[in-house]
Amino acid sequence: MxxxxxxxxxxxxxxxxxxxxxxxxxxxxxxxxxxxxxxxxxxxxxxxxxxxxxxxxxxxxxTPEAIEQRSSGALKRHNDAIAQARNTLRAWEGELARAQKKGTDQLNIAAWQRKVNRARADLDRAIARPIQ
Missing domain, CATH: 4.10.860 (DNA Excision Repair, Uvrb; Chain A)
Known part of the structure; x- marks a missing residue:
């Protein structure tokens, strides 16, 4: 029993x-x-x-195999999008740091800061986006 x-x-x-x-x-x-x-x-x-x-x-x-393949493909696309957003953020942060170190005028620094802020928002969206 x-x-x-x-x-x-x-x-x-x-x-x-x-x-x-x-x-x-x-x-x-x-x-x-x-x-x-x-x-x-x-x-x-x-x-x-x-x-x-x-x-x-x-x-x-x-089939379980087909479902698994689609799921792993979706996960890979999701992770690739996050990696790309992180790379973009790092690049803009680097440019901002160089501009600040070089003593660039405040208008240019503000422009780099806006790019960094947009890249951070893009990264946040990529992380929050559901895996499909």
Whole structure:
């Protein structure tokens, strides 16, 4: 009995940890299957074939490997955007420091400071942007 409860609990936990993308895949599959049932009742073979092709495509795109590949690609793009924003910020901070050290006039220093502030805001946006 304890084994049964443990197995049931582990199954519930694995279902509870389904990803949003997995949930979207399941919802899309169910929608296609409902449409296929309607097409079958209408004896609409053309629509049934089209829906079957869409279901096959969904099944191919919703494998754990495909989902993982998309997720890792999105994470890489997110990290690349953050790295690029950090590099830009460092470059503008360097230019600002050189201008201040050189004794450049206040108008030029203020312009470099605005660039630094914009680069910081861009970095903050890149970090806050959801991974997609």
């Amino acid at each position: 304890k084994l049964f409860v443990a197995v049931a609990l582990s199954m519930c936990l694995s279902i509870a940890h389904a990803s949003p993308e997995t949930d979207a895949c399941d919802a899309h599959r169910q929608s296609l299957e409902r449409q296929m049932a309607i097409a079958l009742n209408r004896d609409d073979t053309a629509q049934l074939d089209s829906l079957q092709a869409a279901l096959d495509k969904t099944n191919a795109e919703c």
